[in-house]
Amino acid sequence: MSLGVLEIRKVVVKVTGKIFDNENGVDVLASLSSLISSKADEGYRFAVVVGGGRRARDYIELGRKLGLSEGQLDAVGIEVSRVNAILLAFTLGPRAYLPIPRSIDEFLRAWTSSKVVVLGGLQPGQSTNAVAAIVAEMINADLILNATDVDGIYDSNPKKNPQAKLLKEVHIKELEEMLSDKELAGYYELFDRVGLNIVKRSKIPLVFLSVYNTENIRRAINGEEFVGTRIVY
Amino acid sequence: MSLGVLEIRKVVVKVTGKIFDNENGVDVLASLSSLISSKADEGYRFAVVVGGGRRARDYIELGRKLGLSEGQLDAVGIEVSRVNAILLAFTLGPRAYLPIPRSIDEFLRAWTSSKVVVLGGLQPGQSTNAVAAIVAEMINADLILNATDVDGIYDSNPKKNPQAKLLKEVHIKELEEMLSDKELAGYYELFDRVGLNIVKRSKIPLVFLSVYNTENIRRAINGEEFVGTRIVY
Amino acid sequence: MSLGVLEIRKVVVKVTGKIFDNENGVDVLASLSSLISSKADEGYRFAVVVGGGRRARDYIELGRKLGLSEGQLDAVGIEVSRVNAILLAFTLGPRAYLPIPRSIDEFLRAWTSSKVVVLGGLQPGQSTNAVAAIVAEMINADLILNATDVDGIYDSNPKKNPQAKLLKEVHIKELEEMLSDKELAGYYELFDRVGLNIVKRSKIPLVFLSVYNTENIRRAINGEEFVGTRIVY
């Protein structure tokens, strides 16, 4: 599958926090950093939104025991996603903007530099998927790449069902139904409702693919054939 | 109807932007400011979230003609809601925090003062109703008052149907269905999905009532009988 | 008339808020944005200061009824000029710096990017004309273009007197006298005293011309013949 987008120049990459969870992530991070650097040198602009991963969940669990509200727990998770973000930003070296933006105002300021902007969460009550959609809309991004730990969206849970089939295209309405269907939504991380409303109203090209296959991500950015799921409007 | 909340101390008031639309709003603003001031002097803490109103829509229309993206139009509307916010803050005088918070970090800083915190929108992709829910959750608010231009939630559109009946209580699931039902959602401003998910997960006491009846708002804050709609969980 | 400035590279454009007043402004805004973009691409640097216009005056009137002080009314008007500024900045697209600077520190930071910096007012007690002069002095601008709704400075009020004659050159001392002469100053927007003192002490090339004739503005920037009034020192 290729995207068929005429010219991709501004890319938002949503990176699952899972790659920060353990030492195996080092290679993925290095490889991803290397890809983004080389494409940035070719003139592409990147906003990279990173999730919180296991450490965010650990902290949230700790906070829950201390009696924090749901909003406060989200805020703690957001801080952890920012630690992940700073780690990736330092790995990108002089190509990355610093410090990590903590609000839309700061993101916009960061974006007016010529740097790769890495960020974590922004606000309680929304996931980092929503952040990816929000910043994509603000900068008129040509593409959102949602890089998760599976190859895209399947017709059933690929971790339980070895026969699960990767869907090449999913209509935004189908994605919307999947999000309403809790059982489905529960087993792998897709997109939240805030983000969905945004990509829907602005018809932002959106692709789900694996974070572990950097070469595949490169192909998607290049507008070449790649493995993954494309949302159609 | 009375709220039956044991002790109300921290109140989030969502004020419709309509009261800034024309000169009739002066009295409502003065009266609302007076109410908040007197309750603040009694020890209540207030976060007041104001909408953008007609001027926001005017600017958004202008921006749309200029080719702005949906996210950028939201950002413009948010700026207008902040003009409304500063106007209300100055009206509140030394009881109000300034400057108007532009992010969650800034809201939290404002809240650690002993002042009334007035704010407009925070982020594209969400309404000021969502902002009210987000800040309510962050500060463990005892109550969200959604002060609109009608007396609460009706069983049909009160502006079209004179027989429309004000509902004293609406279950959160019913509110959820109303939001999905576009025709309904279209005719009067209720609550957005982001906000709904937040009040739902944290079961924050939420009431819809009229912004024009300040005395009624006071009764709601006091835990006395008042006219309006209460969301039950 | 041509400016005769040796090399114009850094231009401050003061844009009247009137072009944001109604839908007619769309074309002016689009055309102005297009001009600035094309000149920026040629290597010119721009700081664009926008006024508040009718909406600022509407809000100020509302605020006055609510009992705000003159300084607070100025502050409200400044916020509206910033809404205008963000609208223009989004129209300029990736060439514009964001967020809109709210202080001299923030303006200086914005200016160190390579972007067009759009701003509204900065401080109560001074007009956006003063802001234009202040930022021009800070960046050693080669030229201030004051783009208003008339072709320049006339010997009498052109809106009342059809015989009013456009003055090609006005000495700074004459401008100073015009500002002291209330009747004159009352009928069309010129320059305030703060701004005047600054352009005077630094002898910054200053031109008054019409915001509606973008082609004429382009000629002024190019150092070509144009219609307008030039301040001489």
Place this chain on the structure above:
Amino acid sequence: MSLGVLEIRKVVVKVTGKIFDNENGVDVLASLSSLISSKADEGYRFAVVVGGGRRARDYIELGRKLGLSEGQLDAVGIEVSRVNAILLAFTLGPRAYLPIPRSIDEFLRAWTSSKVVVLGGLQPGQSTNAVAAIVAEMINADLILNATDVDGIYDSNPKKNPQAKLLKEVHIKELEEMLSDKELAGYYELFDRVGLNIVKRSKIPLVFLSVYNTENIRRAINGEEFVGTRIVY
């Protein structure tokens, strides 16, 4: 002379930068700090604006030799006034707000604390006298005390003419004329035009008195008889 202001609660004190010029200033600073502290403990609110003094002029001279623009020289002088401000703020101890506000937004935030707010300059193109007037208007101050190195405004230069007579009252229009009269304005520091326009439009009670007589300043704040010049409107 006594002020006859009904109730003085919010006072802006403009302090000449001269008291930071040499070691003699230590006693004045300590005494002033002591006065402000004791009045603050009684419930008075203070904004204290300090000038740059000799060190500011030294730096400006250095900057001029390095080719800085007038606006940049002002900016350097403002930084020095902020060094003076931080020195006074530390002397005031826990009663003072920190850090020193660098913009109107930051001043407003500082003022919403219950602390004494000390600040230096804010913007090129205006003196710290203007700053005093601007902040006074923003907070609806009851009084501006302009504490200089002479007892008030004289009918001629008291440093040259031993017969010079202290004027108990000066009409705002007379002050305006004094500012236009360069010779007069040149020999002692009065008020700048920006500040004058502000106090004039808002009729803010304004008094000129000596910074060296703290007891006299206390009397002015108390609404008692004191030595100095009062501006009448």
Place this chain on the structure above:
Amino acid sequence: MSLGVLEIRKVVVKVTGKIFDNENGVDVLASLSSLISSKADEGYRFAVVVGGGRRARDYIELGRKLGLSEGQLDAVGIEVSRVNAILLAFTLGPRAYLPIPRSIDEFLRAWTSSKVVVLGGLQPGQSTNAVAAIVAEMINADLILNATDVDGIYDSNPKKNPQAKLLKEVHIKELEEMLSDKELAGYYELFDRVGLNIVKRSKIPLVFLSVYNTENIRRAINGEEFVGTRIVY
């Protein structure tokens, strides 16, 4: 041992990051939060500096594999200490200042509120012990409590030598020597050189005690007998 400090009002508590390492920390955090809250209600002011703990070390290890510089690794560790800080701040509830200060300027602003200020690290090249000393000096703190995972300073490593004897008093020069003696410094977390120079030059009362015995910490704050090591000058 009792401190013999005349009046303790402003306390800096340095809390080891270890209590955030696992779920056992919940009780310690809750108990510590409870102690600080009750003393704050009695009028004590607190700045609480929290370390990064195991999670900081995990992230630093990850960063080292990604090729980050020592300064960047410190910066990553500081971010983790701020996650710990926000967790503690939310636990303290409305008594804590937010957001977590990220610089000395922000700390000073936080301190001018009446809230408990919780912070993590501030700058690469120094430990959170140094941060505790720096903020203590800035606010003229009466006491620094260094709450670690042992009861104080021993004459040998208590984790290796069951005969190790707790020292009631250690002279600052002895502490200095211990810091130079790497073997000693290696086995338990004491104080870094930046912090030591500060407490030494300002002779700030400094105590080492166990974070696990909240009742003992309370006694130290109250000026009563407690178990721990006191630094003498």
Place this chain on the structure above:
Amino acid sequence: MSLGVLEIRKVVVKVTGKIFDNENGVDVLASLSSLISSKADEGYRFAVVVGGGRRARDYIELGRKLGLSEGQLDAVGIEVSRVNAILLAFTLGPRAYLPIPRSIDEFLRAWTSSKVVVLGGLQPGQSTNAVAAIVAEMINADLILNATDVDGIYDSNPKKNPQAKLLKEVHIKELEEMLSDKELAGYYELFDRVGLNIVKRSKIPLVFLSVYNTENIRRAINGEEFVGTRIVY
């Protein structure tokens, strides 16, 4: 002596505050500004850290008489170093970033511009030498040039002993001993312990040379023979 560093691209220059002390400094400042500008135009990146000089010491003396704590005195000195920094930044013109960074976060943001970043101190308890080392480590600088008022490190005090011999190379351990040896450290400004620990752990190439010989500084940056002392690891 030449540095033998393979490729110098990122240089941190620590400039003694002495060149701001009197009018003789004008030439040095102009010359230094000129050198940095020309090398920046060749693609070198510069962070320039300036000390406080005599004026900082004057203010500190004043503050000590007013009873400020050591940390507060440091803070006052830091503000003065920032006045020096802004003066140098304005002298560098459009090549310099503004405003002067006041924290590590702000430094990192400044560094992501393509500008020369000038800064003064950052935090009480450390010298501007430490600041130079901290920022060098954060940006992976290729070289720190410590430009003082002598030609480098001597075997005895060159201001007392005309026979004092300039050392071409000093081992980091020798520098460490010199810092411990108070008499030596007392007579000329070298490096503080915080800075030393940082350059030591990251083995950052460090050179001491005279600020008065700009041509010599240029040679050091070019990797050519120059007069000065090189620290070896």
